[in-house]
Amino acid sequence: MRFALNILVFLVFSFLTKTVFSQQPDSTKLLNNEFITDQLENIASSTDLSIDYSDLIDEIMYYSKNPISINTEERNKLLEIRLINENQLSELDNYISEYGSIQSKFELAAIPSFDQQLTERILPFITFSTTERPSKKLDFKNVLKYGKHQLIIRYSQIAEPSHAYSMPNDSAVVFPGSVYLGSPQKYYARYAFDYNKRIRLGFTWEKDAGELISKNTLSDTLLSLVGDKFDLINDFASIHLFVSDLGPVKKAVIGDFHLEFGQGLTLWSGLSFGKSSEATQIKKYGRGITPNTSVNENRFMRGAALTLGFGRFEISGFYSNNIIDGNLAIIDSIENHGVTGIIETGNHRTVNELLDKGVINIQSFGANINYRNKQSSFGITALQTSVDIPFLKAGETYKTFYFEGEKLTNFGFDFNYKLKKINFFGEISATDKSAFAVIIGTNLFLSDRFLMTISYRNFSKEYFSFYNNPFREGSIARNEKAYYFGVKLLLASKLSVDAYADFFDFPWLRYGISSPSLGAEYLVQLNYSPDQNLNMYFRFKLDNKQENYREDYDFISKTISVNRNSFRFNISYSVFNFLILKNRLEMTLYKKATSVEKGYLIYQDVLYRPDNFPLSVSLRYALFSTDGWDSRIYAYENDVLYAFSVPAYYDKGQRIYLMIKLDAFKNVDLWLRVSRTIFRDKTTIGSGADKIDSNHKTEIKLQAKISL
Numbered sequence: 001m002r003f004a005l006n007i008l009v010f011l012v013f014s015f016l017t018k019t020v021f022s023q024q025p026d027s028t029k030l031l032n033n034e035f036i037t038d039q040l041e042n043i044a045s046s047t048d049l050s051i052d053y054s055d056l057i058d059e060i061m062y063y064s065k066n067p068i069s070i071n072t073e074e075r076n077k078l079l080e081i082r083l084i085n086e087n088q089l090s091e092l093d094n095y096i097s098e099y100g101s102i103q104s105k106f107e108l109a110a111i112p113s114f115d116q117q118l119t120e121r122i123l124p125f126i127t128f129s130t131t132e133r134p135s136k137k138l139d140f141k142n143v144l145k146y147g148k149h150q151l152i153i154r155y156s157q158i159a160e161p162s163h164a165y166s167m168p169n170d171s172a173v174v175f176p177g178s179v180y181l182g183s184p185q186k187y188y189a190r191y192a193f194d195y196n197k198r199i200r201l202g203f204t205w206e207k208d209a210g211e212l213i214s215k216n217t218l219s220d221t222l223l224s225l226v227g228d229k230f231d232l233i234n235d236f237a238s239i240h241l242f243v244s245d246l247g248p249v250k251k252a253v254i255g256d257f258h259l260e261f262g263q264g265l266t267l268w269s270g271l272s273f274g275k276s277s278e279a280t281q282i283k284k285y286g287r288g289i290t291p292n293t294s295v296n297e298n299r300f301m302r303g304a305a306l307t308l309g310f311g312r313f314e315i316s317g318f319y320s321n322n323i324i325d326g327n328l329a330i331i332d333s334i335e336n337h338g339v340t341g342i343i344e345t346g347n348h349r350t351v352n353e354l355l356d357k358g359v360i361n362i363q364s365f366g367a368n369i370n371y372r373n374k375q376s377s378f379g380i381t382a383l384q385t386s387v388d389i390p391f392l393k394a395g396e397t398y399k400t401f402y403f404e405g406e407k408l409t410n411f412g413f414d415f416n417y418k419l420k421k422i423n424f425f426g427e428i429s430a431t432d433k434s435a436f437a438v439i440i441g442t443n444l445f446l447s448d449r450f451l452m453t454i455s456y457r458n459f460s461k462e463y464f465s466f467y468n469n470p471f472r473e474g475s476i477a478r479n480e481k482a483y484y485f486g487v488k489l490l491l492a493s494k495l496s497v498d499a500y501a502d503f504f505d506f507p508w509l510r511y512g513i514s515s516p517s518l519g520a521e522y523l524v525q526l527n528y529s530p531d532q533n534l535n536m537y538f539r540f541k542l543d544n545k546q547e548n549y550r551e552d553y554d555f556i557s558k559t560i561s562v563n564r565n566s567f568r569f570n571i572s573y574s575v576f577n578f579l580i581l582k583n584r585l586e587m588t589l590y591k592k593a594t595s596v597e598k599g600y601l602i603y604q605d606v607l608y609r610p611d612n613f614p615l616s617v618s619l620r621y622a623l624f625s626t627d628g629w630d631s632r633i634y635a636y637e638n639d640v641l642y643a644f645s646v647p648a649y650y651d652k653g654q655r656i657y658l659m660i661k662l663d664a665f666k667n668v669d670l671w672l673r674v675s676r677t678i679f680r681d682k683t684t685i686g687s688g689a690d691k692i693d694s695n696h697k698t699e700i701k702l703q704a705k706i707s708l
Helices: 002-015 027-032 034-045 054-065 073-080 086-099 105-110 116-125 140-146 169-173 220-229 351-355
Strands: 148-158 185-195 199-207 236-246 249-260 288-291 301-310 313-324 326-333 336-342 360-372 376-391 405-419 422-431 436-447 450-459 480-492 495-506 517-531 534-549 558-576 579-592 595-608 615-626 652-665 668-679 696-707
Touching: 034 054, 054 116, 073 086, 086 436, 105 116, 116 517, 140 185, 169 220, 220 351, 236 288, 249 313, 288 301, 288 313
Parallel strands: 336 376
Antiparallel strands: 148 185, 148 696, 185 199, 199 236, 236 249, 249 288, 249 301, 301 313, 313 360, 326 336, 360 376, 376 405, 405 422, 422 436, 436 450, 450 480, 480 495, 495 517, 517 534, 534 558, 558 579, 579 595, 595 615, 615 652, 652 668, 668 696
C-alpha cells in the first residue's frame, strides 16, 4: 500500500508540473565517461560490499558543473582529478606558453600527446575562457548571496519480498540472523551548501532496507537485547562544515571527513581508484583534507582537521573520535571480550547485526608536513590510533600476523620528483610494531606517444593501518610483493593501446589458500575513436591466481592455479546530439582444475538527452548467461544522481532498466528508475534471509533534487 501511494504521489506531482524550462546540464552525463565507469566496475568486482562512490566523484561532479579554465593556472586541477598525466599537463603548458590561449576543442589536436579519446574525456570538464575564476570577497553577505543549496531526497525498494520480512519481529529472538526488524524501504537524504568551494556545509542521512527508524515497535525482549543500539537519528547520519583558502588556513573541517596523503600507504581514509584500462594511471594525488559525503558507514573520520600554509610548506593536523561496527568476540565472560575485525557493510537489519553495531570506539590523531615546489613534493605523516576494546587474533592460521592490541602508531614518508620526462613517486611506511611497507614507481614519458609506468610494492605480513588504501592486489595492504608494468601507446590520433602486467606474490597464507601463493594479471585494450561521435574499444584481460583445491579423497588441500579470461567489445556512438547508443559484448572463461565455467553478457543502451527539452531517458536491455557465480560479469549502470549501480550478471536471464529524469521546474529535478532482472529456469533468487520466491527481482527508485 505504501509503495503504491509513493508511486501515485510521484505521478500526480509530475502531472501537475505545467511550466518547464530549458534543460540544465545533467551532471550524471559525466558517468558515461569510460574512464570513470571502468574504475567503478573494478572496485565493485573486488568486494561484495554495497559501496557509495560519492567521495570518489564529488570533485569531478563539481567541475562538470563549474568547468576548469584550461587557459589559466586552474588547468592543474585536470591532473589532480586524474583526467590527464604530468606529461600531458606539461605539453599543455608549453603549447599555451608558445602559441597563446586555446580557442576551441579542435586546437587540442595540435598538442602531441592529446588524442581523440583524451580530448573527448576532458571536454565535459573544461572551458576555453581566458579569465581566472572570479574570487568573490569572503564576507557573510557574499556567502548568503552567492552560496548554492542542494537537497536530494530518495526512496528505493525491492518490490518482491524476501523471507526476512515474512517472519514477525518477535521470532528474531529465536532466529537472530534471519529476521529483518525494519521495513524493506530504503531512504536517503542529502543536503549540501557550497560557496565557491570555499565554504561547504553538508548533511547526509540514510536508512537501509530492513533497518528500523525507531525502536518503539520492538517488544520488551528485543529492547533488552538491542535497545541501546538505536540513536536519536537511526540508522546513519553524517554532517560536516568545511572551509578553504582563508588566508593561511588552506583547509579546515569540523564533523565527518577524509584524509588523503602520499600514495595512500600510511593514511588514506576513503576510497581510491586502482587498476584499470588506463594502465599508466596508478599514481595517487592526495587531496589532503576532504569532507565526507558518502554513506559508507565505517569508512570516515569524525572530529576536526586543519591545514595551514606557509609558503611552500603545508602542515595538517587532525583528531578523530568515531564509533564503528566490529566482529565482537567473547573470551570467557562479558567483562573479557574483544573484536576480531571491522565490519564495513553498514547493515543493521537483524539482531546479530545490531549486536555488532558501534562496538568499537576508535580514536586517531596525527599530522602531516608537506613541502612542494614546481618539480617535487615531500611529505611526512604520523598518526596514532587507539581503540577501547582490544583486537584479538582469530583462530585461523592465515591471521597469525594480524594486528592485536589497543594502540597502533604509523609513520610514513612520501615523495614525488620530476626530472624532465621522468617522474618518480612513492611512499615508505612503518609501524611501532616493526612492520614495514613500501610502494615506489616511475612514469617514463619516453616520447610524446609512448608512456610507461613501472611500480614495485612490498607490504610485510605484519603491516597494518586502520586508515590506508594504497594501490594493491589484495583486499588489505599486507602480505604482498609485486611488480607492475603499464604502457600507453598512441599509434595515431584516433588509435591507442593500453596494457599492463601485474605480477604479485603473497609470502604468507591468505583466506582460501593454506600456503604462500603468487599470481599475475594482464590487460590489453585497443582504443579507436575515429571522430567525436564514435568511440570503441576491444579488451582482453587475464587473471591467474592460486587457491586451495581438494578432490573427493584428498585429506590435505593442494594449491592450484585458477584462470579467469575475459573478452570485451564496447562501442558508443551518437546518432544525433541528443541520442547516444551503446553496445557491449563481453565473454568470460573461468578454469579451476577440471571445473570450467563460461559466460557472456550483451546489452544495448539508449541514452536520450536533448538540450532543450525537460525530459531525458536512459534505457538498457541486457541478455546474460553464465555457468555460475565464478563466471559472473560486472557492468556499470546509469543511476539517479549520487546513487551507483554496478551489479554482477550471473546465471541465465535478462535485465532491463529504465530511468527517466524530468526537469520539473527551474530548480527541481525528478528521477524515476525501474530495473528488473528475470532469471531463466529458476523459481527462487538468493538464499537465507534474502531468498525471494520468484524468478525476477525488481527495484524502484524515486528521487527529487532541489537546487537554490
